[in-house]
Amino acid sequence: MEKATKLLFAIAAVLLLTGLALAFLVAPQIVIQKDGKDVSIFSQKIFYFHAPIAETSLVAFVIGAIFGALFLARKERKYDFLSFASVELGFVFGALVMWTGDIWTRSEWGTWWEWEPRLTTYLILMLLYSGYFVLRSAVSEESSKARLSAAYSVIAAVTVPFTFFAIRLIPSVHPIVFDSSGAKMEHSMLAAFLVSMFGMTVLYVAFLLLRYQTLLAGEEVDYLKNKLGG
């Protein structure tokens, strides 16, 4: 592992642990009025992790598409590796979004699954990017694999906003935290959220670099094997 990557992992760890502490120790418990009584909602704490993970997964998919487009334009191998690594990470973060979302849905709405726009969008997103991996494994020749999957990463990223709007043709029950008037939270909650979000983004960059280095190393190993005639 290179020094820069190690440093990024360390920064991500510090930020995420700070975010964890802020979320559970500093940010106030949400209290709502229900039947004239105060009910505190502990399950809201997951928001400090769920939302940053969701944001990171979308960023990863977009960056994957940008590297994909760069590969098509410049035909340099490194862009294919970066695009693949980014989509892969987007997929992992996406799976985490669905998992953390599910935990919250179960405690808040009492069901594991609800055909709600945001949940549905993520389900479709995961299916969309599952296609990316199937496509990649279905091409054996390295240069066509890179070319076709780069094209698909762009197509998939263009589809995401349409999926987002198309699903919204049906009304939603998902809480909206950010709207045009700004964030609906207190300062300490916003701080916990932002630290967590920043930490998650740094973690993504660190993993991206790590995965990129392993892909490069893998290529080197293949090259050496061929040289030995194996």
Add this chain to the structure above:
Amino acid sequence: MIRKVSGAKQIAAIIKKDIIAELRTKEMVVSMFLFVLLVMVAFKYAFGDSESFSDYAGGLLWIAFLFTALLGLNRSFVHEKDEGCLEGLLLAPVDRPNIFFGKMAGNFMFISIVEIITVPIYMILFKLSIEGSIALFISAIVLSNIGISTVGTLLSTVSINTKMRDMLLPLIFLPVILPVLAAAVVSTGGIMAGVAGEKLANVFSAMKLLIAYDILFLLVAYALYDFVIGE
């Protein structure tokens, strides 16, 4: 001396080739038509004499159409690849995006022909009617078909260049086309039910989404086709 043929003529030549091949074999339109009829018979068994069928009429119509389109889209390139026609097309002095527009127009035409025959049959079989404007209904179908044939042509070119071939197409085509499915169901379903007011506004926003999708994916296909079709 090689004379450069204009883009429109190149596209027209490819469409003409597809029409002639179709007229000789009658493979695509006939099999798509029979398939969509069989799916409708399956609907009858799934829903029985249910009174509420008309609530789902729009959605079911598009499920049938989407799978039918999938059948035709696979055919359109498997053919080219197996007979070595794709190499011929690539060797011919034709601009790569024009191959796309030619194939896409052909697919659009065949899918539309099947739908023109199927929609009245669907209406008769399930005692449905179009309460809203017929012109609006047709434009919703046309807009959806443009989306389906654009993305379908682009992605069937991707899938044909892989080991999995036609097995891969549904896996990558269906999630990409989902916005079109949702918008098509909302718009045609709404028009068939003759909705008004806020629901009619929803029909229009669905149609706007279809227009944006069609334009954007035509541009994406234009930009990417060169890379997708192969070196």
